[in-house]
Amino acid sequence: MSTAVDIAGPSSPDQAHSSAKIPNEPLRPSLKRSSHPYSLSHYISTPSPAVDVKSLIQPSPAQEQRPAQPSNSKPRRAPSWPDMWESPSGLHLAHAAELLMRAGLLALTPVKGGKGDGETGGSGPEEEEEDSTGCSTDFQPFLGAWFPFSPALFPLAGFQMGGGQWRSTAVGAEGIEGLVAEGYSPGSLGGGSGGRRKRKRCGECVPCRRQTNCEQCSSCRNRKRGHQICKYRKCEELKRKPGGPGFESRVPLLPFFPEIGWFKEVKTQ
DNA sequence: AAGAACGTGAGC
DNA sequence: GCTCACGTTCTT
Numbered sequence: 001m002s003t004a005v006d007i008a009g010p011s012s013p014d015q016a017h018s019s020a021k022i023p024n025e026p027l028r029p030s031l032k033r034s035s036h037p038y039s040l041s042h043y044i045s046t047p048s049p050a051v052d053v054k055s056l057i058q059p060s061p062a063q064e065q066r067p068a069q070p071s072n073s074k075p076r077r078a079p080s081w082p083d084m085w086e087s088p089s090g091l092h093l094a095h096a097a098e099l100l101m102r103a104g105l106l107a108l109t110p111v112k113g114g115k116g117d118g119e120t121g122g123s124g125p126e127e128e129e130e131d132s133t134g135c136s137t138d139f140q141p142f143l144g145a146w147f148p149f150s151p152a153l154f155p156l157a158g159f160q161m162g163g164g165q166w167r168s169t170a171v172g173a174e175g176i177e178g179l180v181a182e183g184y185s186p187g188s189l190g191g192g193s194g195g196r197r198k199r200k201r202c203g204e205c206v207p208c209r210r211q212t213n214c215e216q217c218s219s220c221r222n223r224k225r226g227h228q229i230c231k232y233r234k235c236e237e238l239k240r241k242p243g244g245p246g247f248e249s250r251v252p253l254l255p256f257f258p259e260i261g262w263f264k265e266v267k268t269q
Numbered sequence: 270a271a272g273a274a275c276g277t278g279a280g281c
Numbered sequence: 282g283c284t285c286a287c288g289t290t291c292t293t
Contacts, residue, residue, distance in 0.1 A: 229286055
């Protein structure tokens, strides 16, 4: 049985029109096999495995003496923890967190009581963000200048930046424009690694899962010049402006750490 | 502000 | 090198 979805457009002449070029798949093969073995819903519904997340983020001395993984070997990860531990750019999530901590940008505070509820990411006790004192560094520009990893990592990791502060997505934040800009505005960073990064389709939203082009929308009709994917196949996430409102919502709140609470924002007072 | 056109990153 | 399609810029 196929799980592919074909949501018809306004009136869907689709199938009949679908060009031979249109992949009969939600995504290109490259996207299909994009590393994540589980669907989004899986992350949401599946209780987190018993993984010592902290140990990943705060590696033991033994682990620590392993410098940033040389290019020839992949970063280690907890067994049974799927590929989501790796950022889209390949950087180990735990390593990223560690970098943040070393930079004094992230404070990990254990949540008391564990709050079993864990709901979807335990944003549970919402804004009780009693400003845990943290470093009050104005690091945003700093970060933008040297941070080596993909902006997509942060939403994944549950981090966000807003007003020059790092926060947990569980807290809700204004956005991550500063960071995101890193990937999308070459000029904004003084040349980081040269160039903007293209985001990829999420592969999970309805448009992404749609199989066929409508062949009627402006994008389809104007494909030669427009260089755009069918409007009805345009990924919902890509429609959002990076850093724009709702951008953070593109990732379920801490799906990776359902029981989380120990990711607390560092507030610069 | 929305849509069209274009430049170009990325996969094959 | 070709194609697809994302991001940016231009036009309406």
